[in-house]
Amino acid sequence: MAWQLELRKLKACCLSSLRSISCCDLCGENVNNSFLLGYSLPQALLCQNCVNDLPYFNQQLVAGNLLSWPAIYHALPNIHFEQLFALSPYIYPFNKWLAQMKYLGRFELAHLFSALLCAQWQAMVKHQALAPVDLVLPVPLHIKKWQLRGYNQAHLIAKCFAKQLTFPYDAKLVVRIKNNTSQMGKTGHQRRKNLANTFALQRKLASHIKHVLIIDDVVTTGTTVSEISKLLKQAGVETVTLVTVCLTLPKSN
Numbered sequence: 001m002a003w004q005l006e007l008r009k010l011k012a013c014c015l016s017s018l019r020s021i022s023c024c025d026l027c028g029e030n031v032n033n034s035f036l037l038g039y040s041l042p043q044a045l046l047c048q049n050c051v052n053d054l055p056y057f058n059q060q061l062v063a064g065n066l067l068s069w070p071a072i073y074h075a076l077p078n079i080h081f082e083q084l085f086a087l088s089p090y091i092y093p094f095n096k097w098l099a100q101m102k103y104l105g106r107f108e109l110a111h112l113f114s115a116l117l118c119a120q121w122q123a124m125v126k127h128q129a130l131a132p133v134d135l136v137l138p139v140p141l142h143i144k145k146w147q148l149r150g151y152n153q154a155h156l157i158a159k160c161f162a163k164q165l166t167f168p169y170d171a172k173l174v175v176r177i178k179n180n181t182s183q184m185g186k187t188g189h190q191r192r193k194n195l196a197n198t199f200a201l202q203r204k205l206a207s208h209i210k211h212v213l214i215i216d217d218v219v220t221t222g223t224t225v226s227e228i229s230k231l232l233k234q235a236g237v238e239t240v241t242l243v244t245v246c247l248t249l250p251k252s253n
């Protein structure tokens, strides 16, 4: 029908103008392209001034690995991963965005986090010799929590990050077999106890996989990724790098 065709054209036209012009999420200025630092986004989200003002950790100061910063290394005892890469402390605007993604369903923010992580990662590897990345994994959710929530925010970010950097990605290798109580408010020791035997590998790992990147949205004690790292090390992995949007350090352990 001709009128249906016209309606489809009108819809496509409206969508394309919405895509090409949008407002910066932080200052409200018009942003008219959907590329951020060379990485494509489903819609433009930030103007260049706000990108330049984001409160990143100083990657040059820590040579890309936040564990080389004594204050961070000592705040994360008993960890089983070698490298930690985070964009920012858990502060504005990242804390606002992470909450909006989790509770308001703003999934387009996963693309923003991924583009920012990719750009910082690329900047870091220019100055820092790293072992080649053999596999990228998200921190998994228990199936019941995934069904209840409808998504795993770590998976949304990790899938995008791996695709942009053409790293192999597997969201199903590690599964969460125990639906633990929340880690909030627990000490490091209590978190480790709560997480014991929580994860399992779904299959045997290929022998060439030596360096694995695990992606999360927010890291506090590193206990969750540490438990996954232990499993991967038992399966032959040599180096685990934790990549996260935010790092919020515990006050005490």
Ligand SMILES: [Zn+2]
Binding pocket: 024, 025, 026, 027, 028, 029, 046, 047, 048, 049, 050, 051
């Ligand atoms: Zn702006």
